[in-house]
Amino acid sequence: MIFQHCSHVFVEISLKPKCLDLQRTLNREAHRTSSYEIPNLILRRGQTFDMSIIFDRVFSEQDDTITLQFVTGIVEDIEFILQYT
Numbered sequence: 001m002i003f004q005h006c007s008h009v010f011v012e013i014s015l016k017p018k019c020l021d022l023q024r025t026l027n028r029e030a031h032r033t034s035s036y037e038i039p040n041l042i043l044r045r046g047q048t049f050d051m052s053i054i055f056d057r058v059f060s061e062q063d064d065t066i067t068l069q070f071v072t073g074i075v076e077d078i079e080f081i082l083q084y085t
Contacts, residue, residue, distance in 0.1 A: 015064045019054040
């Protein structure tokens with residue numbers, strides 16, 4: 001979490017995701033699931049995978065912490081949660 005001083009008031013500047021790309025085509029090929037009939041991303045347990053996140057500002061290793069929470073199963077809305085400190 002970064003705080004910026006503006007006229008004697010400290011304003012929190014949170015790191016927020018703008019875009020998440022789970023690299024579906026690349027990961028489906030790498031996990032040998034591209035021939036499955038459903039178009040969803042299917043990953044094999046224990047294998048690495050690639051993803052890209054674009055934030056609304058530059059990530060600072062010193063000031064920001066990212067926590068990812070992945071949810072499996074049938075859900076109406078998949079939540080992508082970033083926690084920052």
